[in-house]
Amino acid sequence: MSTQKASEAGFAALQAARQNRLDFCPDLSQQYASVVAGMRAVFDSGRTKDVEWRRNQLQQFMRGIQENHEAIKAAMDSDLGGPKMRPLFDMAPCMGSAEHALAQLNSWTKPQVMSNDIPIDIQSTFQVRPEPKGVVLNIAPWNFPFSMCFDPMVPAIAAGNCMLIKPSEMAPACAKVIEMIVNKYLDTDCVKVVQGAVAETTALLEQRWDHIFYTGNGVVARIVMQAAAKHLTQ
Numbered sequence: 001m002s003t004q005k006a007s008e009a010g011f012a013a014l015q016a017a018r019q020n021r022l023d024f025c026p027d028l029s030q031q032y033a034s035v036v037a038g039m040r041a042v043f044d045s046g047r048t049k050d051v052e053w054r055r056n057q058l059q060q061f062m063r064g065i066q067e068n069h070e071a072i073k074a075a076m077d078s079d080l081g082g083p084k085m086r087p088l089f090d091m092a093p094c095m096g097s098a099e100h101a102l103a104q105l106n107s108w109t110k111p112q113v114m115s116n117d118i119p120i121d122i123q124s125t126f127q128v129r130p131e132p133k134g135v136v137l138n139i140a141p142w143n144f145p146f147s148m149c150f151d152p153m154v155p156a157i158a159a160g161n162c163m164l165i166k167p168s169e170m171a172p173a174c175a176k177v178i179e180m181i182v183n184k185y186l187d188t189d190c191v192k193v194v195q196g197a198v199a200e201t202t203a204l205l206e207q208r209w210d211h212i213f214y215t216g217n218g219v220v221a222r223i224v225m226q227a228a229a230k231h232l233t234q
Contacts, residue, residue, distance in 0.1 A: 028203035035192065036207045039135045039162045042189045048132060048160045051109050057157045057186055058098050058105075061150070064185035065091060068177065072146060075173040079145065094150040101158040108158065132160035133234075134210030139201060139224065141216050142170035149178050152213040153191065161211070162190040166204060169197040209233050 111127040140148040167175035179193040205227035214224045
């Protein structure tokens with residue numbers, strides 16, 4: 001079965017399961033509920049709000065990419081083939097985003113002091129303080145496996161969030177390298193990778209998230225929106 005047909009088959013199975021309100025595996029839902037609760041407890045502790053923590057994670061991410069570029073190249077060649085330059089095109093936006101985030105981190109996290117334009121109280125001031133959303137989910141596609149896993153992760157970390165990444169099962173070699181980089185270089189209390197296919201994605205969507213990243217076709221997008229709507233997740 002080709003990658004495209006396998007992907008379409010997986011999407012169709014996911015849609016059928018959601019439409020029929022099937023619970024693929026109650027144990028998975030319970031397991032992921034525990035995982036998300038643990039991540040939320042870490043977020044509530046304030047660890048990710050520390051600017052130095054964010055800086056360190058971004059630096060570690062860049063180090064992980066630089067030290068594993070051969071593994072990234074081999075994984076992309078195994079899963080997707082294509083031109084030799086394809087890994088560079090896939091990873092360059094992530095590295096550029098990380099460099100930009102590191103350069104702007106202090107200004108992004110600094111409270112902005114604003115003057116009050118209301119005539120009733122012209123001498124008062126107020127602050128606009130950027131705050132992270134919390135625990136976020138990223139369901140990534142197969143065709144740009146590294147960039148679509150890591151490109152949303154960079155601003156999420158820079159903003160002080162925890163993230164759970166679900167790589168595509170249609171690019172298994174890339175998914176393994178993604179998990180290795182996260183586990184070796186990043187704070188795994190705050191950034192996690194879940195491998196799997198339809199059952200795992202369905203169980204993940206049963207959880208409450210503070211934000212969901214999804215890139216893919218419209219069929220699954222509607223399923224993701226339905227799951228997000230139950231918790232008013234953006």
